[in-house]
Amino acid sequence: xxxxxxxxxxxxxxxxxxxxxxxxxxxxxxxxxxxxxxxxxxxxxxxxxxxxxxxxxxxxxxxxxxxxxxxxxxxxxxxxxxxxxxxxxxxxxxxxxxxxxxxxxxxxxxxxxxxxxxxxxxxxxxxxxxxxxxxxxxxxxxxxxxxxxxxxxxxxxxxxxxxxxxxxxxxxxxxxxxxxxxxxxxxxxxxxxxxxxxxxxxxxxxxxxxxxxxxxxxxxxxxxxxxxxxxxxxxxxxxxxxxxxxxxx
Amino acid sequence: xxxxxxxxxxxxxxxxxxxxxxxxxxxxxxxxxxxxxxxxxxxxxxxxxxxxxxxxxxxxxxxxxxxxxxxxxxxxxxxxxxxxxxxxxxxxxxxxxxxxxxxxxxxxxxxxxxxxxxxxxxxxxxxxxxxxxxxxxxxxxxxxxxxxxxxxxxxxxxxxxxxxxxxxxxxxxxxxxxxxxxxxxxxxxxxxxxxxxxxxxxxxxxxxxxxxxxx
Numbered sequence: 001x002x003x004x005x006x007x008x009x010x011x012x013x014x015x016x017x018x019x020x021x022x023x024x025x026x027x028x029x030x031x032x033x034x035x036x037x038x039x040x041x042x043x044x045x046x047x048x049x050x051x052x053x054x055x056x057x058x059x060x061x062x063x064x065x066x067x068x069x070x071x072x073x074x075x076x077x078x079x080x081x082x083x084x085x086x087x088x089x090x091x092x093x094x095x096x097x098x099x100x101x102x103x104x105x106x107x108x109x110x111x112x113x114x115x116x117x118x119x120x121x122x123x124x125x126x127x128x129x130x131x132x133x134x135x136x137x138x139x140x141x142x143x144x145x146x147x148x149x150x151x152x153x154x155x156x157x158x159x160x161x162x163x164x165x166x167x168x169x170x171x172x173x174x175x176x177x178x179x180x181x182x183x184x185x186x187x188x189x190x191x192x193x194x195x196x197x198x199x200x201x202x203x204x205x206x207x208x209x210x211x212x213x214x215x216x217x218x219x220x221x222x223x224x225x226x227x228x229x230x231x232x233x234x235x236x237x238x239x240x241x242x243x244x245x246x247x248x249x
Numbered sequence: 250x251x252x253x254x255x256x257x258x259x260x261x262x263x264x265x266x267x268x269x270x271x272x273x274x275x276x277x278x279x280x281x282x283x284x285x286x287x288x289x290x291x292x293x294x295x296x297x298x299x300x301x302x303x304x305x306x307x308x309x310x311x312x313x314x315x316x317x318x319x320x321x322x323x324x325x326x327x328x329x330x331x332x333x334x335x336x337x338x339x340x341x342x343x344x345x346x347x348x349x350x351x352x353x354x355x356x357x358x359x360x361x362x363x364x365x366x367x368x369x370x371x372x373x374x375x376x377x378x379x380x381x382x383x384x385x386x387x388x389x390x391x392x393x394x395x396x397x398x399x400x401x402x403x404x405x406x407x408x409x410x411x412x413x414x415x416x417x418x419x420x421x422x423x424x425x426x427x428x429x430x431x432x433x434x435x436x437x438x439x440x441x442x443x444x445x446x447x448x449x450x451x452x453x454x455x456x457x458x459x460x461x462x463x464x
Binding site: 039 | 321350
């Protein structure tokens with residue numbers, strides 16, 4: 001009763017109508033969606049410094065607390081400085097930097113590590129303490145893990161961390177995003193007494209049972225070994241890049 | 250039946266809308282859509298958003314397919330149905346991402362999986378392909394409501410007993426906790442949803458005897 005020709009035309013028209021509809025929706029909703037992603041990123045940065053921000057006020061709270069957005073290179077030189085809505089140096093905001101792309105340059109051969117640009121956020125909290133917030137990106141078991149680590153003004157002691165993950169196992173690896181795991185990092189140090197970079201190790205079996213100085217390590221999650229290792233590597237790889245900057249007092 | 254005499258709230262139409270809430274309920278009677286019912290009911294807010302999304306998709310897809318029903322070539326009807334459902338689900342997903350981002354993150358893949366929800370495909374095949382647009386719309390809303398009702402009931406108990414809150418607001422007073430009351434962590438895990446759905450089916454069948462199978 002329906003000819004082949006009819007079926008072909010019918011399906012083509014249907015697909016075109018649907019395609020136009022979806023393209024239209026995607027274009028119209030994109031600004032709102034991008035805004036949500038940005039807000040979430042701001043919330044995570046603020047959270048690592050212990051500042052909670054309701055979604056509606058995030059942007060104003062972010063601008064209130066974040067004093068500078070810096071882009072530095074691996075030698076600790078400041079390439080760009082964005083403060084209170086104005087560029088003091090350079091013309092790129094650390095907030096818009098794609099950290100994943102920059103870290104990829106490190107593993108690549110052609111561009112030298114000197115080209116790697118690193119974002120850094122400077123925050124002034126309610127107690128008038130300056131905090132340095134370093135964004136982190138790494139690999140978990142099933143997908144990416146990420147986070148932010150806030151260092152106190154001595155550029156050594158951890159003031160707070162947040163971790164997020166795309167699809168780690170609930171109850172095991174996913175525990176990295178719980179306060180129980182994150183609070184372990186408070187007060188830990190990333191440089192030892194000689195001033196050498198040690199990072200913070202996520203220790204399988206517990207820090208207490210290892211030979212590590214407890215000030216440089218936290219307990220891994222039982223049953224979440226690969227995710228814990230992922231966090232460990234993420235901290236080491238990301239923080240290492242900031243070594244020169246953090247050593248300059 | 251002439252158009253002027255057509256009563257949109259005739260007993261037949263009312264049955265289409267309200268039947269799925271009880272004796273034709275897609276979850277408790279037809280046992281469809283269980284997967285998402287387990288996954289998104291740990292808290293009430295995602296459950297409500299999920300229910301609203303499913304209602305929108307069943308209602309609109311039933312309506313659209315019913316309008317097209319005489320033009321759809323039978324050989325490609327499943328494909329056409331899927332295209333319509335998939336389009337609606339993508340639209341819903343995009344809207345959620347734009348306006349209720351945090352809930353959309355909690356629902357994650359389950360919004361996308363509405364496409365494979367048997368309730369929707371089942372209603373298109375069983376009802377929309379053979380009925381006029383308006384009754385199809387009612388049937389779609391009815392089935393979406395039936396699904397949503399169970400989802401919200403389950404999530405109410407899971408959130409109340411699992412986190413001590415309703416819609417994110419603490420309802421169990423602090424004093425209870427001081428006397429040693431503890432939230433039941435098991436409630437947050439999916440198996441508990443299955444048990445609650447089981448209890449709902451049990452209660453329903455003890456009231457509606459016609460649902461009990463004779464053996």
